[in-house]
Amino acid sequence: MLARLIRYTFRLFAAFMLLSGFSACNKKLDLIPTSIVSQANQWKSLEDARSGVMGMYGLLRTALAEGNNYWLWGELRKGNFRSVTRPDLKAVIESNLKASYPLVQNATDWRRFYAAINSCNVLIENLESCLKDQRYTEAYYDLDIAQARALRAFTYFLMVRIWGDVPLITTSGEGKNFEQIARTSEAHVLSFAKAELEAVAKDLPFIYSGEDLEFKFPTNYYDRGSGFWLNAPFTRLAAYAILAHISAWQGSYLDVATYTDFVISNADKANVYLTTTDNLVSPQGLFAGGFDNYRQLVAFPFIKDRGETTIDGHIENLTLANTTAFAMSKQLPDIYVPKERITSIFFEADDDRFSINQDVSPPQYRTAYFENFNAEIPVFKKIRVIDGGQFNNGKFAVFNSSIIFTRLEEIKLLKAEAMAVLGNNQQAFLGLNEIRLQRGLPIALVNDKENLLYAIFTERTRELMGEGWFWYDLIRFNKLLHFDNQLTTWTGNGGIYWPVSNDVLKRNPKITQTEFWK
Secondary structure, eight states, rough: HHHHHHHHHHGGGTTTOOOOTTTOHHHHHSSSSGGHHHHHHGGGSSSHHHHHHHHHHHHHHHHHHGGGGHHHIIIITTTOESSSHHHHHHHHHOOOOTTOOOOHHHHHHHHHHHHHHHHHHHHHHHHGGGSSSSOOOOOHHHHHHHHHHHHHHHHHHHHHHHHHBBOOSSSSHHHHGGGOOOOOHHHHHHHHHHHHHHHHHSSSSSSSTTTTTTSSSSSTTTOOOOHHOOOOOOOOOHHHHHHOOOOOOHTTTHHHHHHHHHHTGGGGTTTOOOOHHHHOOOOTSSTTTSSSSSGGGGOOOOGGGGGOOOOSTHHHHOOOOSSSSSSOOOOOEEEEHHHHHHHHOSTTOOOOOSEEEESSOOOOEEEESOOTSSSSSEEESSSSBBTTTTTOOOOOOBBOBBEEOOHHHHHHHHHHHHHHHHTOOOOHHHHHHHHHHHHOOOOOOSHHHHHHHHHHHHHHHTTTTTTTTHHHHHHHHHHHHHOOOOHHHHHHHTTTSSSOOOOHHHHHHTOOOOOOGG
16 A cells, blocks of 8 residues: 555656656566656657756665665664564664564665666766757756766666665666676775766756856756756765765775865855754755755755655654654654653753753753653654644644755764874864754864764764664774674675565675675
């Protein structure tokens, strides 16, 4: 039932992100990704080009959203959340990733990502034919090709973080033999992704349909103004933000510093600014695509006015319950952060996100992130875009929160991390405290490398809770300070990655299981 509803609502995305390709169902994905996008007959007009571009974004959003996989991959393993009653979510939290639960097995399958990759490959190979339509200019062509290459590079980076070595497929011809291609080394895939993003970043605008001082971009991209596009397609800042994260995953912190500095120095050109705590947690704020989307530096929105309301694909589906603020059918959430864990993370009295002031009687609570703290199971409410941001009184909740990969606060903390690693403690100190001050905290008086890194990653834990970063931050942090012996061992033998789906292994004899999961 849920799967049918998701596929139906995704088809409604035709006006914006899902004009083509996204209607492919799981049955097609059980074959090969080349069935997703039509071949040469499709590429004749401006409308065909637009459909191809929107389709590739839609397919990647599917890969991230279906089954709430984005949070299974990035938020739950060894993380802050605990399962209330569900053994499948508990298996993920405990890294029991060979468990036979459908939810876990679904998350091990990378074929949805290859559907998105193949749509990019097909577009790159066929888009030139659309130039026969005089409305489809060279400016459109150059921009759309740049987006396809950037999106493909981003998709490969996402896959590498999940599985490590993955097959590198760069043509639709290879896609026809998808089940006969072996895994490519993680290092090679990341080098490819980085080179692609570096090559096309300058061909992406700061704002779509915005003021173009370079006179190289369509002035009214696909007949829509800048307010329609906001930051939904990949911008120049998005490309540099992704480059920064590829570099961090590689441990190339000089590059991290360069790329994050570009994003921060040029943020105002894309209307990207820091967000207040009130806006961060508001149902009409940061996570509500269409209201404040410029601040979503790299994101995949679900906008109610465009028919994108869904049940699956949102962390609210796992974290919200029937509390005083929400009328929902679930009396308890599926996952929650235990109270002792909350107080160990948010241990400073003036934190706007969550804090307890014990110096007054009775104690004063700031509860922007959590509801029902005094109950046995608190409810994580930081992200709660219900029915387009409205507090409906129905018992059937539907959601519109965006999947945000990165925003300016995250990039500033990433730059602080790079500065600390590189020994520039002063810049690391300044970057860390800019975010602390934004959240009502005093300046942190730390300046040695190890304590700075602890403070920076602690701040990332607080600021980015629920946004799919915890597991990847934990891996990077441990590579720097080696505080977790188990994680150090897993980094060496592939345990930090997810196993490859049994179905993929059966269909492709050239794919071997990651050593740790054999």
